Amino acid sequence: MRELVIGQNEAGQRFDKYLKKLLSQAPGSFIYKMLRKKNIVLNDKKADGTEKLKVNDTVKLYLSEETYTKFSSDTAETFVKEQLPEIDLMHLPFQILYEDADVLMINKPSGMLSQKAKPDDISANEYILAYLLASGVVKKENLNTFRPSICNRLDRNTSGVLIAGKTLKGLQEMSKQLRMREVKKFYHCIVEGNITASQHIRGYLRKDAKQNKVKILEKPEDKDDKFIETEYVPLENYKHATLLEVHLITGRTHQIRAHLASIKHPVMGDVKYGAKKRNEITSQLLHAYRLELENGEEIIAPYPKEFKDMIKKLKG
Structure with a gap:
């Protein structure tokens, strides 16, 4: 027994x-x-x-x-041995922004996948599990019946706030709040060209899975076209660029990148959506900067170095 x-x-x-x-x-x-x-x-x-x-x-x-x-x-034993990275608690590959008994929020660096794209990938999900095991929050044997997981996703080259449920309660609650849009998500990005006024833009998004790219439409042309809604406010203007705060009202694949490109202001460094190629930028300058939680609490992710360096350069 x-x-x-x-x-x-x-x-x-x-x-x-x-x-x-x-x-x-x-x-x-x-x-x-x-x-x-x-x-x-x-x-x-x-x-x-x-x-x-x-x-x-x-x-x-x-x-x-x-x-x-x-x-x-014992799938947990195999999973830990074969799929999780070793982790040093003194030198984590991410910054912890918030943690309680049920939820963990990190500042995901650009270049790190949110979830696996291929079986041998190491994503933020695996790093988070490795951290929870190393810190003693999760026991290896418990992974057979529940595995903590992320609740939202960011593109590989988008940095910023990533939410994970440490417990089933945390995973279910945060997933529900995100689905019901009870959590407000704000991104900061540097776009090409000057934007001087706030705007609330709407459209429809069509996904091209083969190219891993999306197209913005004014009206739906197919039953799979998804309604999108984006709001932005200019924070600083530079000579040929603008620092924007973007409120992501709906959350679709590449929504911010494609929506801004559709109004001729692509995110700087985002060559996939028409931005100029710049040798000093390794990824698009798009950062999940701030969350406003249902209880009014704010979670802020500091800018990554590349983002700060570009602002400094643009200011001259």
Whole structure:
């Protein structure tokens, strides 16, 4: 018999989903059969799998060691060994902006993927998991039933605030707030040309997956065209450039980059969307600068060095 105690990272999910992660190699029919026969019980009572787990709930599995081993291949051990990077807590690859029991917010550097694009990629998601393991917040064995994950995404070459749920509660709550637009997202970017007035622009976005690029339309031409809405305010004007604060009202792929390019003010360094190639810039100067949370709290990500250096150069 094995006894497991539900922790913060497992709480909130359905019992059957938890069991399917724990016994990842077992067919669903086996799990439900074990529940019916009371070979798997929750808090010493028969369960049907629809129960919502709570912290300190106890799960008992009356299975032979051979059966448990057969159906519960330790995917966490393999995952940690093969996919997570080693991390030095004194020299993290990102800056921590905010952390509580459920949520982590970091300042993602330009050049770091938010999530894997290929199986062998190391993204912010893997760095965050490595940090949580190294700091003792997450135990390796718990990764079999819940893995902390990011809630929003930034393009590889966009820096700034990236949100992760450390617990299921944190992941679900932050994902809901983002989906319902209860979190306001503000970006800073340096664009080509002079913009002197604030503007609220709307349009429709069409994605070209083959080119990994999007097109902005005034009116929808296809059922897959997505409505987009962007608001911006000029903060500083330079000779041939402008520092903008952009309020991302809808959050679509490449929305800010494509929308600004469509009004002839591409983000500096963003050659994919028509900006001039500049040897001194390695990526587009677009930074997820500020979040306004539902409770009124602000999270601010300091500018990266390349962004600050360009402002200094433009000021002369």
